[in-house]
Amino acid sequence: MHRTRVSRFAALGVAGATAVAGLGVALPSASADDAGRYSTKTPTSRGFGGAVTSVDPEASRVGLQVLKNGGNAVDAAVATAAALGVTEPYSSGLGGGGYFVYYDAKTKKVHTIDGRETAPASMPRDAFIDKSTGKPYNFTPELVTSGVSVGVPGTPATWAKALREWGTYRLAGALAPAEKLARRGFVVDKTFHQQTLDNQTRFEAYTSTPRLFLPGGTAPRTGSVFRNTALANTYRALGRKGVSWFYRGPIAREIAHNVQSPPKSSTTALPVPAGHLTRRDLAGYRALFRTPTYAKYRGYGVWGMGGSSSGGTTVGEALNIMEQFPLRRLSSTQQLHVYLEASALAFADRAKYLGDPAFVKIPRATLLSDRYAASRACSISLTTAMPKPTTAGDVRKYDPTCGGTSSTGTTARRDTENVETTNLTVTDKRGNVVEYTLTIEQTGGSGLLLPGRGFLLNNELTDFSAVYDAADPNRIQPGKRPRSSISPTLVLRDGKPVVALGSPGGSTIITTVLQMITDRIDRQLSLPQTIADPRGSQRNTAAVSAEPEFIEKYGAGLQALGHPLTPAGDKFTSASEIGAATAVAFKRHGYLVAVSEPRRRGGGSALVVRPSR
Numbered sequence: 001m002h003r004t005r006v007s008r009f010a011a012l013g014v015a016g017a018t019a020v021a022g023l024g025v026a027l028p029s030a031s032a033d034d035a036g037r038y039s040t041k042t043p044t045s046r047g048f049g050g051a052v053t054s055v056d057p058e059a060s061r062v063g064l065q066v067l068k069n070g071g072n073a074v075d076a077a078v079a080t081a082a083a084l085g086v087t088e089p090y091s092s093g094l095g096g097g098g099y100f101v102y103y104d105a106k107t108k109k110v111h112t113i114d115g116r117e118t119a120p121a122s123m124p125r126d127a128f129i130d131k132s133t134g135k136p137y138n139f140t141p142e143l144v145t146s147g148v149s150v151g152v153p154g155t156p157a158t159w160a161k162a163l164r165e166w167g168t169y170r171l172a173g174a175l176a177p178a179e180k181l182a183r184r185g186f187v188v189d190k191t192f193h194q195q196t197l198d199n200q201t202r203f204e205a206y207t208s209t210p211r212l213f214l215p216g217g218t219a220p221r222t223g224s225v226f227r228n229t230a231l232a233n234t235y236r237a238l239g240r241k242g243v244s245w246f247y248r249g250p251i252a253r254e255i256a257h258n259v260q261s262p263p264k265s266s267t268t269a270l271p272v273p274a275g276h277l278t279r280r281d282l283a284g285y286r287a288l289f290r291t292p293t294y295a296k297y298r299g300y301g302v303w304g305m306g307g308s309s310s311g312g313t314t315v316g317e318a319l320n321i322m323e324q325f326p327l328r329r330l331s332s333t334q335q336l337h338v339y340l341e342a343s344a345l346a347f348a349d350r351a352k353y354l355g356d357p358a359f360v361k362i363p364r365a366t367l368l369s370d371r372y373a374a375s376r377a378c379s380i381s382l383t384t385a386m387p388k389p390t391t392a393g394d395v396r397k398y399d400p401t402c403g404g405t406s407s408t409g410t411t412a413r414r415d416t417e418n419v420e421t422t423n424l425t426v427t428d429k430r431g432n433v434v435e436y437t438l439t440i441e442q443t444g445g446s447g448l449l450l451p452g453r454g455f456l457l458n459n460e461l462t463d464f465s466a467v468y469d470a471a472d473p474n475r476i477q478p479g480k481r482p483r484s485s486i487s488p489t490l491v492l493r494d495g496k497p498v499v500a501l502g503s504p505g506g507s508t509i510i511t512t513v514l515q516m517i518t519d520r521i522d523r524q525l526s527l528p529q530t531i532a533d534p535r536g537s538q539r540n541t542a543a544v545s546a547e548p549e550f551i552e553k554y555g556a557g558l559q560a561l562g563h564p565l566t567p568a569g570d571k572f573t574s575a576s577e578i579g580a581a582t583a584v585a586f587k588r589h590g591y592l593v594a595v596s597e598p599r600r601r602g603g604g605s606a607l608v609v610r611p612s613r
């Protein structure tokens with residue numbers, strides 16, 4: 001088997017194929033699949049002893065090997081995330097941030113790390129206003145392709161903190177498989193090829209980025225091998241020298257320099273506004289422990305990510321609203337109707353109340369209380385959709401008996417979040433669980449490749465509202481973390497994991513997680529059905545944004561209730577998908593069902609340590 005793999009590699013002309021035997025990580029399986037990857041994609045796996053699921057077969061395989069080598073869920077999660085930085089460099093990597101949720105089987109406690117990117121200390125409130133016009137920059141490609149959108153990356157600090165706190169590997173050990181993957185290369189599939197094409201103009205705005213991602217002036221061919229030696233060297237140095245090398249050493253210096261003076265190409269028509277990050281901003285960065293959010297839903301405990309992400313609070317509030325209705329007794333159209341309405345209400349509150357807790361007082365206890373949910377549910381009729389955008393509730397004055405009004409003014413703001421990012425779920429033989437969503441914001445982030453280092457810098461600061469409004473909890477403020485929608489979620493019963501799940505997709509992350517939870521608990525779909533189910537997303541906008549299959553399957557019934565539906569996607573990407581999620585279900589006697597996408601984003605890979613037949 002081993003020899004077959006090596007010779008297959010050699011047959012495809014991969015340099016260093018003979019050195020493959022010494023890698024110490026599992027090599028890809030024998031043949032490239034239809035999409036051109038070596039590793040076979042396995043959307044669902046069942047079995048025992050631990051599981052890893054991600055959108056990428058190479059990354060899942062790396063994580064699985066760490067588990068097989070005796071590493072725990074945290075070790076495997078960091079190794080998988082580092083591998084995703086190689087194979088999904090437009091969705092995640094050292095230049096970005098994310099949120100890490102960890103369930104400790106021994107103590108039965110949920111812990112979370114906020115590794116969100118942070119604004120520079122000198123970020124002006126009008127950072128996103130074009131001085132030449134006095135108006136905000138057009139969002140994409142103009143604003144996102146910039147130094148001004150780059151926040152201090154949180155991912156390296158998150159990995160180091162998680163390993164230090166709960167891991168058994170050192171950083172170097174957790175990064176080693178990804179380093180080898182970057183050196184050896186991976187086979188370009190259609191998704192990577194298309195994402196590169198979608199970003200061509202943005203990448204060409206810089207002198208550094210095309211050298212790696214547009215070799216010969218265009219996207220790497222599907223089926224070709226893509227190597228990133230610079231990233232391999234960066235992982236090696238980071239492992240050896242530790243995170244201070246990143247935050248206080250040469251990388252900090254280089255990030256500050258390139259953000260303040262982006263390596264702009266002389267031929268680009270894009271403005272590429274410069275940013276404000278300094279070495280001091282990088283030196284001051286900390287990944288933070290946060291108190292997880294908690295909501296009780298039909299006997300299950302739903303744990304999620306608190307501020308600076310809006311994910312856990314918004315998911316929890318919407319679930320509490322949905323709990324006011326006997327969903328199991330309703331038709332599937334009515335079930336979806338309640339889900340969409342609850343989501344719109346929770347998004348109205350998200351816009352009014354949620355932001356970085358270091359800057360905003362978040363009324364979390366109220367937003368997650370059943371009484372407040374009961375008051376919000378008063379606006380839902382089972383026969384007619386409410387007009388949208390709807391208004392936020394008043395957390396100081398509300399009536400759970402539906403006696404009076406409890407809303408404030410409309411606070412809907414333009415939603416500019418993109419549909420990418422990446423997510424992984426890992427569990428080990430002891431029952432520890434990691435749910436981790438990481439991102440560089442847009443597909444391709446700021447488009448700025450740190451010269452010679454092999455990773456892209458994020459554009460996460462564009463998750464702030466573009467126009468300053470003193471009443472907006474997500475307004476730009478120096479040193480602040482922009483509000484996220486990332487929602488890594490653990491569903492427990494009696495303190496034990498039932499399902500762990502998460503998704504990419506900007507603000508649709510919240511609705512994807514919600515829809516999956518209601519699909520599983522209320523509609524009683526199996527986990528593989530839940531992940532495959534077509535998605536619709538109502539984020540307090542006039543129309544429900546939906547996948548074409550959702551419109552086909554549920555559109556007529558929902559339209560009859562007054563929900564306009566519009567196809568998901570935007571003019572800048574070819575994707576009309578919502579959320580390439582991952583999840584693991586925990587059954588009796590340690591039996592695991594690990595799922596990844598069967599279809600979205602080219603399909604993912606879910607693997608278990610000991611498969612059952």
Ligand code: GLU
Pocket residue numbers: 417418419420421439440441442460463483484485486504505506507509
């Ligand atoms: N910026 C988004 C957030 O943190 C994630 C990016 C995405 O999923 O596209 O909520």
